[in-house]
Amino acid sequence: MKYIDDPYTPNAGAKPTVLAGREDELDQFEVLLARSMKGRPARSMIITGLRGVGKTVLLNEFRERAERSGWVTVEFEASKHDEGRFRQQIAMKLRTALLRISSRARWDERLEKAARVLSSFSMSFDPDGAISASLNITDFAGLADSQVLEYDLTELLVSVGEAAQAHKRGVVLLIDEIQFLDRNQLESLIMAIHKTVQRALPITLVGAGLPQIAELAGDAKSYSERLFTFPKIDSLNEADASKAFADPARQEGVAWEEDALQRAIAVTEGYPYFIQELGSAVWRTAPSSPFRRHDVDNAIPLFESRLDESFFRVRLDRATPLQAAYLRAMAELGPDPQKASAVANVIHRGSQSLGPTRSELINMGLLYTPSHGYAAFTVPQFDRFMQREMPEVVVPKKRNRKARK
Secondary structure, three states: OOHHHOOOOOOOOOOOOOOOOOHHHHHHHHHHHHHHHOOOOOOEEEEEOOOOOOHHHHHHHHHHHHHHOOOEEEEEEOOOOOHHHHHHHHHHHHHHHHHHHOOHHHOOHHHHHHHHHHHHHHHOOOOOOHHHHHHOOOOOOOOOOOOOHHHHHHHHHHHHHHHHHHOOOOEEEEEEOHHHOOHHHHHHHHHHHHHHHHOOOOEEEEEEEOOOHHHHHHHHOOOHHHHEEOOEOOOOOHHHHHHHHHHHHHHOOOOEOHHHHHHHHHHHOOOHHHHHHHHHHHHHHOOOOOEOHHHHHHHHHHHHHHHHHHHHHHHHOOOOHHHHHHHHHHHHHOOOOEEHHHHHHHHOOOOOOOHHHHHHHHHOOOEEOOOOOEEEEOOOOHHHHHHHHOOOOOOOOOOOOOOOO
8 A cells, every 4th residue: 555545644633534433522512612602501521531532633623613613712732830821821822812703903892801801811920011012902900910810710711702702703712631730720710611601601611631630620619510511532332443444445445354344443442543553554564455354463563563652652751660660560450440559569569658659640641540549541552562661560679768967
């Protein structure tokens, strides 16, 4: 097969040729936008799932659909920033949103007010008022200038929502990796969206994050479960996985035999990113159409090596030797969620002493806690990678405590 004709897209966040198995989430998003424009807000969405299930791809599809419907989109990837950097990120994105609602020359009272509130919000991180100067707007004393994030962000989103409503537009915030917001940032965002819902304003939030985000949101604000839905996306069922493999190839005049599809689905377990990676590996190694079962088997070494380099190892490279040992010990126990005490037994250390290591891996986004006392990998098949990368559990020696001065 010619590489230039390869219909598979094994790249982070790249839209696949065929987006299979996400019809329910897409329908829910369409309803959310339609109801918001009618002044009957539906619950905002936060998509949850492991790495590689297509959360970012889904957010990108949401953006395309929202913009086709005339909505203004505000998209960014959350990072572990302090409040000042978070405010700056929000302010820069909403500045662009205001200019997209209407050109500066045609601004009315509502947009002028929103810009002034934005200026006040911005002043907390930019004493020189660079953003307000670029809009030639002075700040709005008494609004969004309290230096309390939850109050200031609420006033900002309400003013932007009122401006959008006056111009018969809607604004949707699309936030990827939303679990990386700290508690105050997440709480403030939830509170602000709650207020826009109460006022039936056409501004909503759609996020994507690792499975722990539902619990984090609930901890931040108890009413989160009534404000958001948390659709969980996972591996594709057999029919959708078969479609994701076969349909892109068919568009290039290439076929898959049924036993080849069954083998490919078994290898990838239906995970969308793995489907793209294996499909591409088969495309590059198979001599001709149709693809047969042995073509899939022959492509597995390339598939695994590319996953190791582009998907798995980049995560392990961030780990310390003890963190790597903890991950390898979990892999020794299998792919399922594991008790902290069971992992500690493999490492031959006390679970209490390994508590900080476990917490560090959770904060790094390598583990999550599906239930109390258990941890699981955020990356599918990470246990297999760890066994390939570290054939044995290698535990670093304990460091001697420094002598007290």
